[in-house]
Amino acid sequence: MKSIIGKVTLCATALLGTMAFAGSAAAQDYPNRPVELIVTFGPGGGADLMGRTMAQLMEESLGVAIPVSNVGGASGNAGLTQLRTNPADGYTIGTLISLTVASWASGLGDNKPEDFRVISVVQSSPSFLFVPTSGPHQTAEALFDFAKANPGAITVATSGYGTQDDVTLKLLSNAGIQMENVPFQAPAERYASPIGGHTSAIYEEPGDVAQFIAAGQLAPVVVFAKERHSEFPDVPTSAELGIDISGLDNYRSIAVAAGTSDEIVAKLEAAVATATASDEWKAFCAKTYTCITPVTGDAAQAMVSDFRDLIAAQLAN
The missing domain is CATH 3.40.190.150 (Bordetella uptake gene, domain 1)
Incomplete structure:
Protein backbone atom coordinates (compact mmCIF):
# COMPACT_ATOMS: atom_id res chain seq x y z
CA MET A 1 0.00 0.00 0.00
CA LYS A 2 2.80 2.40 0.96
CA SER A 3 4.48 1.69 -2.35
CA ILE A 4 1.31 2.54 -4.28
CA ILE A 5 0.82 5.76 -2.31
CA GLY A 6 4.43 6.68 -2.92
CA LYS A 7 4.06 6.14 -6.65
CA VAL A 8 0.87 8.23 -6.74
CA THR A 9 2.60 11.02 -4.82
CA LEU A 10 5.58 10.93 -7.17
CA CYS A 11 3.31 11.02 -10.20
CA ALA A 12 1.33 13.96 -8.81
CA THR A 13 4.53 15.83 -7.99
CA ALA A 14 5.89 15.17 -11.46
CA LEU A 15 2.62 16.34 -13.04
CA LEU A 16 2.65 19.58 -11.06
CA GLY A 17 6.26 20.14 -12.01
CA THR A 18 5.46 19.54 -15.67
CA MET A 19 2.52 21.96 -15.51
CA ALA A 20 4.66 24.63 -13.82
CA PHE A 21 7.38 24.18 -16.44
CA ALA A 22 4.83 24.40 -19.25
CA GLY A 23 3.37 27.56 -17.74
CA SER A 24 6.82 29.10 -17.39
CA ALA A 25 7.74 28.16 -20.94
CA ALA A 26 4.48 29.66 -22.23
CA ALA A 27 5.20 32.90 -20.37
CA GLN A 28 8.72 33.06 -21.81
CA ASP A 29 7.33 32.56 -25.32
CA TYR A 30 4.57 35.16 -24.80
CA PRO A 31 3.22 36.56 -27.04
CA ASN A 32 3.52 34.34 -30.09
CA ARG A 33 0.13 35.18 -31.63
CA SER A 125 -9.94 63.37 -15.95
CA PRO A 126 -12.56 65.13 -13.84
CA SER A 127 -16.05 65.30 -15.29
CA PHE A 128 -18.13 68.34 -16.20
CA LEU A 129 -21.67 69.22 -17.11
CA PHE A 130 -21.76 70.63 -20.62
CA VAL A 131 -24.71 72.47 -22.15
CA PRO A 132 -25.44 73.20 -25.81
CA THR A 133 -24.48 76.75 -26.66
CA SER A 134 -27.85 77.13 -28.36
CA GLY A 135 -29.71 76.19 -25.17
CA PRO A 136 -31.46 78.46 -22.65
CA HIS A 137 -29.20 77.72 -19.64
CA GLN A 138 -25.66 78.96 -20.17
CA THR A 139 -24.41 78.84 -16.57
CA ALA A 140 -24.54 76.21 -13.86
CA GLU A 141 -26.52 78.61 -11.67
CA ALA A 142 -29.18 79.02 -14.37
CA LEU A 143 -29.27 75.28 -15.02
CA PHE A 144 -29.53 74.38 -11.33
CA ASP A 145 -32.12 77.06 -10.55
CA PHE A 146 -34.33 75.80 -13.36
CA ALA A 147 -33.89 72.20 -12.17
CA LYS A 148 -34.88 73.17 -8.63
CA ALA A 149 -38.01 74.93 -9.87
CA ASN A 150 -38.86 72.19 -12.38
CA PRO A 151 -37.85 68.78 -10.94
CA GLY A 152 -37.02 66.29 -13.69
CA ALA A 153 -37.40 68.80 -16.53
CA ILE A 154 -33.64 68.97 -17.12
CA THR A 155 -32.40 65.85 -18.90
CA VAL A 156 -28.75 64.82 -18.83
CA ALA A 157 -27.09 62.47 -21.31
CA THR A 158 -24.95 59.93 -19.44
CA SER A 159 -22.92 56.80 -20.11
CA GLY A 160 -25.28 54.58 -18.13
CA TYR A 161 -26.92 53.68 -14.85
CA GLY A 162 -24.68 52.96 -11.90
CA THR A 163 -21.75 54.98 -13.29
CA GLN A 164 -20.41 58.11 -11.59
CA ASP A 165 -22.61 60.03 -14.03
CA ASP A 166 -25.59 58.44 -12.33
CA VAL A 167 -24.07 58.84 -8.85
CA THR A 168 -23.39 62.54 -9.44
CA LEU A 169 -26.97 63.14 -10.52
CA LYS A 170 -28.18 61.36 -7.37
CA LEU A 171 -25.94 63.57 -5.21
CA LEU A 172 -27.29 66.66 -6.97
CA SER A 173 -30.82 65.38 -6.40
CA ASN A 174 -30.04 65.05 -2.68
CA ALA A 175 -29.15 68.75 -2.78
CA GLY A 176 -32.53 69.59 -4.34
CA ILE A 177 -31.33 69.67 -7.96
CA GLN A 178 -33.33 66.89 -9.58
CA MET A 179 -32.32 66.12 -13.17
CA GLU A 180 -33.31 63.14 -15.29
CA ASN A 181 -30.67 60.56 -16.25
CA VAL A 182 -30.84 59.65 -19.96
CA PRO A 183 -28.29 56.86 -20.62
CA PHE A 184 -26.79 56.17 -24.03
CA GLN A 185 -24.87 53.02 -24.87
CA ALA A 186 -23.40 54.52 -28.05
CA PRO A 187 -20.98 57.39 -27.28
CA ALA A 188 -21.65 59.20 -30.57
CA GLU A 189 -25.37 59.32 -29.82
CA ARG A 190 -24.65 60.65 -26.32
CA TYR A 191 -22.46 63.45 -27.62
CA ALA A 192 -25.01 64.45 -30.26
CA SER A 193 -28.03 64.42 -27.95
CA PRO A 194 -27.66 67.87 -26.33
CA ILE A 195 -26.54 69.47 -29.59
CA GLY A 196 -29.64 68.10 -31.29
CA GLY A 197 -31.89 69.26 -28.47
CA HIS A 198 -32.72 65.74 -27.27
CA THR A 199 -31.24 66.37 -23.81
CA SER A 200 -30.57 69.54 -21.85
CA ALA A 201 -26.97 68.73 -20.90
CA ILE A 202 -24.32 66.03 -20.95
CA TYR A 203 -22.11 64.67 -18.16
CA GLU A 204 -18.72 64.08 -19.72
CA GLU A 205 -14.95 64.56 -19.64
CA PRO A 206 -13.68 67.44 -21.78
CA GLY A 207 -11.45 65.25 -23.93
CA ASP A 208 -14.37 63.16 -25.13
CA VAL A 209 -16.24 66.19 -26.45
CA ALA A 210 -13.24 68.34 -27.39
CA GLN A 211 -14.33 68.64 -31.02
CA PHE A 212 -17.74 69.98 -29.99
CA ILE A 213 -16.17 72.47 -27.58
CA ALA A 214 -13.80 73.65 -30.32
CA ALA A 215 -16.72 73.96 -32.74
CA GLY A 216 -18.64 76.12 -30.27
CA GLN A 217 -21.47 73.60 -29.92
CA LEU A 218 -20.96 72.62 -26.26
CA ALA A 219 -19.85 74.73 -23.29
CA PRO A 220 -18.76 73.53 -19.83
CA VAL A 221 -20.68 75.05 -16.93
CA VAL A 222 -19.43 73.15 -13.84
CA VAL A 223 -16.55 70.81 -13.00
CA PHE A 224 -16.85 68.15 -10.31
CA ALA A 225 -13.42 68.54 -8.73
CA LYS A 226 -11.68 70.17 -5.77
CA GLU A 227 -10.10 72.80 -7.99
CA ARG A 228 -10.89 74.49 -11.28
CA HIS A 229 -9.50 72.82 -14.39
CA SER A 230 -6.36 74.48 -15.74
CA GLU A 231 -7.69 74.36 -19.31
CA PHE A 232 -11.09 75.80 -18.30
CA PRO A 233 -10.23 78.33 -15.58
CA ASP A 234 -13.53 80.21 -15.88
CA VAL A 235 -15.65 77.14 -15.10
CA PRO A 236 -16.58 76.93 -11.39
CA THR A 237 -16.32 73.80 -9.27
CA SER A 238 -19.46 72.34 -7.79
CA ALA A 239 -18.10 73.22 -4.33
CA GLU A 240 -18.08 76.90 -5.33
CA LEU A 241 -21.78 76.51 -6.04
CA GLY A 242 -22.41 75.00 -2.63
CA ILE A 243 -22.38 71.30 -3.60
CA ASP A 244 -19.05 69.59 -2.95
CA ILE A 245 -18.90 66.67 -5.38
CA SER A 246 -15.35 65.55 -6.13
CA GLY A 247 -13.16 62.48 -6.24
CA LEU A 248 -15.30 60.90 -8.96
Whole structure:
Protein backbone atom coordinates (compact mmCIF):
# COMPACT_ATOMS: atom_id res chain seq x y z
CA MET A 1 0.00 0.00 0.00
CA LYS A 2 2.80 2.40 0.96
CA SER A 3 4.48 1.69 -2.35
CA ILE A 4 1.31 2.54 -4.28
CA ILE A 5 0.82 5.76 -2.31
CA GLY A 6 4.43 6.68 -2.92
CA LYS A 7 4.06 6.14 -6.65
CA VAL A 8 0.87 8.23 -6.74
CA THR A 9 2.60 11.02 -4.82
CA LEU A 10 5.58 10.93 -7.17
CA CYS A 11 3.31 11.02 -10.20
CA ALA A 12 1.33 13.96 -8.81
CA THR A 13 4.53 15.83 -7.99
CA ALA A 14 5.89 15.17 -11.46
CA LEU A 15 2.62 16.34 -13.04
CA LEU A 16 2.65 19.58 -11.06
CA GLY A 17 6.26 20.14 -12.01
CA THR A 18 5.46 19.54 -15.67
CA MET A 19 2.52 21.96 -15.51
CA ALA A 20 4.66 24.63 -13.82
CA PHE A 21 7.38 24.18 -16.44
CA ALA A 22 4.83 24.40 -19.25
CA GLY A 23 3.37 27.56 -17.74
CA SER A 24 6.82 29.10 -17.39
CA ALA A 25 7.74 28.16 -20.94
CA ALA A 26 4.48 29.66 -22.23
CA ALA A 27 5.20 32.90 -20.37
CA GLN A 28 8.72 33.06 -21.81
CA ASP A 29 7.33 32.56 -25.32
CA TYR A 30 4.57 35.16 -24.80
CA PRO A 31 3.22 36.56 -27.04
CA ASN A 32 3.52 34.34 -30.09
CA ARG A 33 0.13 35.18 -31.63
CA PRO A 34 -2.25 38.17 -31.73
CA VAL A 35 -3.51 39.63 -28.45
CA GLU A 36 -7.16 40.76 -28.45
CA LEU A 37 -7.98 44.04 -26.72
CA ILE A 38 -11.60 44.32 -25.59
CA VAL A 39 -12.91 47.88 -25.43
CA THR A 40 -15.77 47.77 -22.95
CA PHE A 41 -17.77 50.60 -24.53
CA GLY A 42 -18.98 51.33 -28.05
CA PRO A 43 -17.01 52.87 -30.91
CA GLY A 44 -16.11 56.54 -30.91
CA GLY A 45 -15.98 57.19 -27.16
CA GLY A 46 -13.08 57.94 -24.84
CA ALA A 47 -12.51 54.31 -23.88
CA ASP A 48 -12.50 53.33 -27.55
CA LEU A 49 -10.00 56.02 -28.52
CA MET A 50 -7.74 55.08 -25.61
CA GLY A 51 -7.94 51.37 -26.38
CA ARG A 52 -7.20 51.77 -30.07
CA THR A 53 -4.33 54.18 -29.45
CA MET A 54 -2.85 51.87 -26.82
CA ALA A 55 -3.26 48.79 -29.04
CA GLN A 56 -1.39 50.47 -31.88
CA LEU A 57 1.49 51.54 -29.63
CA MET A 58 1.72 48.21 -27.78
CA GLU A 59 2.00 46.31 -31.07
CA GLU A 60 5.41 47.88 -31.58
CA SER A 61 6.69 46.57 -28.23
CA LEU A 62 5.08 43.13 -28.23
CA GLY A 63 5.72 42.42 -31.89
CA VAL A 64 2.27 40.98 -32.57
CA ALA A 65 -1.03 42.34 -33.84
CA ILE A 66 -3.50 43.62 -31.25
CA PRO A 67 -6.97 43.62 -32.84
CA VAL A 68 -9.59 45.66 -30.99
CA SER A 69 -13.12 44.42 -30.27
CA ASN A 70 -15.87 46.68 -28.96
CA VAL A 71 -18.02 44.77 -26.46
CA GLY A 72 -20.34 47.40 -25.02
CA GLY A 73 -23.30 47.07 -22.70
CA ALA A 74 -24.18 47.12 -19.00
CA SER A 75 -21.93 50.13 -18.29
CA GLY A 76 -18.88 48.19 -19.46
CA ASN A 77 -19.67 44.98 -17.62
CA ALA A 78 -20.47 42.95 -20.74
CA GLY A 79 -16.94 43.34 -22.06
CA LEU A 80 -15.36 42.77 -18.66
CA THR A 81 -17.31 39.55 -18.19
CA GLN A 82 -15.85 38.31 -21.45
CA LEU A 83 -12.37 39.33 -20.28
CA ARG A 84 -12.88 37.64 -16.92
CA THR A 85 -14.14 34.37 -18.38
CA ASN A 86 -11.57 34.01 -21.19
CA PRO A 87 -8.40 32.05 -20.37
CA ALA A 88 -6.02 34.02 -18.13
CA ASP A 89 -3.15 33.62 -20.59
CA GLY A 90 -2.55 37.23 -21.60
CA TYR A 91 -4.08 36.81 -25.04
CA THR A 92 -7.14 38.82 -24.00
CA ILE A 93 -6.66 42.25 -22.43
CA GLY A 94 -9.25 44.95 -21.93
CA THR A 95 -10.18 48.42 -20.81
CA LEU A 96 -11.22 48.75 -17.18
CA ILE A 97 -12.51 52.23 -16.40
CA SER A 98 -13.94 53.91 -13.35
CA LEU A 99 -17.42 54.24 -14.86
CA THR A 100 -17.70 50.47 -14.68
CA VAL A 101 -16.12 50.21 -11.23
CA ALA A 102 -18.77 52.67 -10.00
CA SER A 103 -21.48 50.44 -11.42
CA TRP A 104 -20.30 47.56 -9.21
CA ALA A 105 -21.00 49.65 -6.12
CA SER A 106 -24.43 50.34 -7.57
CA GLY A 107 -25.15 46.62 -7.80
CA LEU A 108 -24.75 46.29 -11.57
CA GLY A 109 -23.14 43.11 -12.84
CA ASP A 110 -21.25 40.47 -10.90
CA ASN A 111 -17.68 41.60 -11.58
CA LYS A 112 -15.37 42.47 -8.67
CA PRO A 113 -11.95 44.17 -8.31
CA GLU A 114 -10.33 40.83 -7.48
CA ASP A 115 -11.51 39.38 -10.80
CA PHE A 116 -8.87 41.44 -12.63
CA ARG A 117 -5.24 42.44 -12.57
CA VAL A 118 -4.70 46.05 -13.54
CA ILE A 119 -1.70 46.42 -15.83
CA SER A 120 -1.65 50.22 -15.69
CA VAL A 121 -3.97 53.17 -15.09
CA VAL A 122 -3.09 55.43 -18.02
CA GLN A 123 -5.67 58.25 -18.08
CA SER A 124 -7.73 60.31 -15.67
CA SER A 125 -9.94 63.37 -15.95
CA PRO A 126 -12.56 65.13 -13.84
CA SER A 127 -16.05 65.30 -15.29
CA PHE A 128 -18.13 68.34 -16.20
CA LEU A 129 -21.67 69.22 -17.11
CA PHE A 130 -21.76 70.63 -20.62
CA VAL A 131 -24.71 72.47 -22.15
CA PRO A 132 -25.44 73.20 -25.81
CA THR A 133 -24.48 76.75 -26.66
CA SER A 134 -27.85 77.13 -28.36
CA GLY A 135 -29.71 76.19 -25.17
CA PRO A 136 -31.46 78.46 -22.65
CA HIS A 137 -29.20 77.72 -19.64
CA GLN A 138 -25.66 78.96 -20.17
CA THR A 139 -24.41 78.84 -16.57
CA ALA A 140 -24.54 76.21 -13.86
CA GLU A 141 -26.52 78.61 -11.67
CA ALA A 142 -29.18 79.02 -14.37
CA LEU A 143 -29.27 75.28 -15.02
CA PHE A 144 -29.53 74.38 -11.33
CA ASP A 145 -32.12 77.06 -10.55
CA PHE A 146 -34.33 75.80 -13.36
CA ALA A 147 -33.89 72.20 -12.17
CA LYS A 148 -34.88 73.17 -8.63
CA ALA A 149 -38.01 74.93 -9.87
CA ASN A 150 -38.86 72.19 -12.38
CA PRO A 151 -37.85 68.78 -10.94
CA GLY A 152 -37.02 66.29 -13.69
CA ALA A 153 -37.40 68.80 -16.53
CA ILE A 154 -33.64 68.97 -17.12
CA THR A 155 -32.40 65.85 -18.90
CA VAL A 156 -28.75 64.82 -18.83
CA ALA A 157 -27.09 62.47 -21.31
CA THR A 158 -24.95 59.93 -19.44
CA SER A 159 -22.92 56.80 -20.11
CA GLY A 160 -25.28 54.58 -18.13
CA TYR A 161 -26.92 53.68 -14.85
CA GLY A 162 -24.68 52.96 -11.90
CA THR A 163 -21.75 54.98 -13.29
CA GLN A 164 -20.41 58.11 -11.59
CA ASP A 165 -22.61 60.03 -14.03
CA ASP A 166 -25.59 58.44 -12.33
CA VAL A 167 -24.07 58.84 -8.85
CA THR A 168 -23.39 62.54 -9.44
CA LEU A 169 -26.97 63.14 -10.52
CA LYS A 170 -28.18 61.36 -7.37
CA LEU A 171 -25.94 63.57 -5.21
CA LEU A 172 -27.29 66.66 -6.97
CA SER A 173 -30.82 65.38 -6.40
CA ASN A 174 -30.04 65.05 -2.68
CA ALA A 175 -29.15 68.75 -2.78
CA GLY A 176 -32.53 69.59 -4.34
CA ILE A 177 -31.33 69.67 -7.96
CA GLN A 178 -33.33 66.89 -9.58
CA MET A 179 -32.32 66.12 -13.17
CA GLU A 180 -33.31 63.14 -15.29
CA ASN A 181 -30.67 60.56 -16.25
CA VAL A 182 -30.84 59.65 -19.96
CA PRO A 183 -28.29 56.86 -20.62
CA PHE A 184 -26.79 56.17 -24.03
CA GLN A 185 -24.87 53.02 -24.87
CA ALA A 186 -23.40 54.52 -28.05
CA PRO A 187 -20.98 57.39 -27.28
CA ALA A 188 -21.65 59.20 -30.57
CA GLU A 189 -25.37 59.32 -29.82
CA ARG A 190 -24.65 60.65 -26.32
CA TYR A 191 -22.46 63.45 -27.62
CA ALA A 192 -25.01 64.45 -30.26
CA SER A 193 -28.03 64.42 -27.95
CA PRO A 194 -27.66 67.87 -26.33
CA ILE A 195 -26.54 69.47 -29.59
CA GLY A 196 -29.64 68.10 -31.29
CA GLY A 197 -31.89 69.26 -28.47
CA HIS A 198 -32.72 65.74 -27.27
CA THR A 199 -31.24 66.37 -23.81
CA SER A 200 -30.57 69.54 -21.85
CA ALA A 201 -26.97 68.73 -20.90
CA ILE A 202 -24.32 66.03 -20.95
CA TYR A 203 -22.11 64.67 -18.16
CA GLU A 204 -18.72 64.08 -19.72
CA GLU A 205 -14.95 64.56 -19.64
CA PRO A 206 -13.68 67.44 -21.78
CA GLY A 207 -11.45 65.25 -23.93
CA ASP A 208 -14.37 63.16 -25.13
CA VAL A 209 -16.24 66.19 -26.45
CA ALA A 210 -13.24 68.34 -27.39
CA GLN A 211 -14.33 68.64 -31.02
CA PHE A 212 -17.74 69.98 -29.99
CA ILE A 213 -16.17 72.47 -27.58
CA ALA A 214 -13.80 73.65 -30.32
CA ALA A 215 -16.72 73.96 -32.74
CA GLY A 216 -18.64 76.12 -30.27
CA GLN A 217 -21.47 73.60 -29.92
CA LEU A 218 -20.96 72.62 -26.26
CA ALA A 219 -19.85 74.73 -23.29
CA PRO A 220 -18.76 73.53 -19.83
CA VAL A 221 -20.68 75.05 -16.93
CA VAL A 222 -19.43 73.15 -13.84
CA VAL A 223 -16.55 70.81 -13.00
CA PHE A 224 -16.85 68.15 -10.31
CA ALA A 225 -13.42 68.54 -8.73
CA LYS A 226 -11.68 70.17 -5.77
CA GLU A 227 -10.10 72.80 -7.99
CA ARG A 228 -10.89 74.49 -11.28
CA HIS A 229 -9.50 72.82 -14.39
CA SER A 230 -6.36 74.48 -15.74
CA GLU A 231 -7.69 74.36 -19.31
CA PHE A 232 -11.09 75.80 -18.30
CA PRO A 233 -10.23 78.33 -15.58
CA ASP A 234 -13.53 80.21 -15.88
CA VAL A 235 -15.65 77.14 -15.10
CA PRO A 236 -16.58 76.93 -11.39
CA THR A 237 -16.32 73.80 -9.27
CA SER A 238 -19.46 72.34 -7.79
CA ALA A 239 -18.10 73.22 -4.33
CA GLU A 240 -18.08 76.90 -5.33
CA LEU A 241 -21.78 76.51 -6.04
CA GLY A 242 -22.41 75.00 -2.63
CA ILE A 243 -22.38 71.30 -3.60
CA ASP A 244 -19.05 69.59 -2.95
CA ILE A 245 -18.90 66.67 -5.38
CA SER A 246 -15.35 65.55 -6.13
CA GLY A 247 -13.16 62.48 -6.24
CA LEU A 248 -15.30 60.90 -8.96
CA ASP A 249 -12.78 61.37 -11.78
CA ASN A 250 -13.02 59.08 -14.77
CA TYR A 251 -9.83 57.03 -15.02
CA ARG A 252 -9.05 54.39 -17.62
CA SER A 253 -6.77 51.38 -17.37
CA ILE A 254 -5.61 48.29 -19.21
CA ALA A 255 -6.34 45.04 -17.36
CA VAL A 256 -6.22 41.26 -17.66
CA ALA A 257 -8.09 38.47 -15.91
CA ALA A 258 -7.02 37.51 -12.42
CA GLY A 259 -4.77 34.47 -12.54
CA THR A 260 -2.61 35.81 -15.36
CA SER A 261 0.99 34.95 -14.54
CA ASP A 262 3.41 37.51 -13.12
CA GLU A 263 5.73 37.00 -16.09
CA ILE A 264 3.03 37.87 -18.61
CA VAL A 265 1.81 40.81 -16.53
CA ALA A 266 5.38 42.13 -16.41
CA LYS A 267 5.68 41.95 -20.21
CA LEU A 268 2.37 43.75 -20.68
CA GLU A 269 3.29 46.37 -18.10
CA ALA A 270 6.58 47.04 -19.91
CA ALA A 271 4.74 47.38 -23.23
CA VAL A 272 2.25 49.86 -21.75
CA ALA A 273 5.10 51.82 -20.14
CA THR A 274 6.85 52.10 -23.50
CA ALA A 275 3.58 53.21 -25.10
CA THR A 276 2.87 55.94 -22.53
CA ALA A 277 6.44 57.26 -22.82
CA SER A 278 6.08 57.75 -26.58
CA ASP A 279 5.56 61.11 -28.24
CA GLU A 280 2.40 59.73 -29.88
CA TRP A 281 0.82 58.95 -26.51
CA LYS A 282 1.86 62.27 -24.99
CA ALA A 283 0.21 64.11 -27.86
CA PHE A 284 -2.92 61.97 -27.53
CA CYS A 285 -3.36 62.45 -23.79
CA ALA A 286 -2.67 66.19 -24.05
CA LYS A 287 -5.33 66.49 -26.74
CA THR A 288 -7.83 64.66 -24.53
CA TYR A 289 -6.88 66.42 -21.24
CA THR A 290 -6.11 63.05 -19.63
CA CYS A 291 -2.35 62.99 -19.04
CA ILE A 292 -1.25 61.40 -15.76
CA THR A 293 1.76 59.53 -14.42
CA PRO A 294 0.73 55.88 -15.04
CA VAL A 295 -0.21 53.88 -11.94
CA THR A 296 0.80 50.21 -11.79
CA GLY A 297 1.03 47.24 -9.44
CA ASP A 298 -0.57 47.29 -6.00
CA ALA A 299 -1.35 51.00 -6.29
CA ALA A 300 -3.40 50.38 -9.44
CA GLN A 301 -5.27 47.52 -7.81
CA ALA A 302 -5.98 49.74 -4.80
CA MET A 303 -7.37 52.49 -7.05
CA VAL A 304 -10.04 50.08 -8.29
CA SER A 305 -11.02 48.78 -4.86
CA ASP A 306 -10.90 52.21 -3.22
CA PHE A 307 -13.03 53.77 -5.96
CA ARG A 308 -15.65 51.03 -5.65
CA ASP A 309 -15.75 51.67 -1.89
CA LEU A 310 -15.93 55.45 -2.38
CA ILE A 311 -18.95 55.14 -4.66
CA ALA A 312 -20.60 52.74 -2.22
CA ALA A 313 -20.09 55.26 0.59
CA GLN A 314 -21.48 58.10 -1.54
CA LEU A 315 -24.58 56.07 -2.34
CA ALA A 316 -25.07 55.20 1.34
CA ASN A 317 -25.22 58.87 2.38
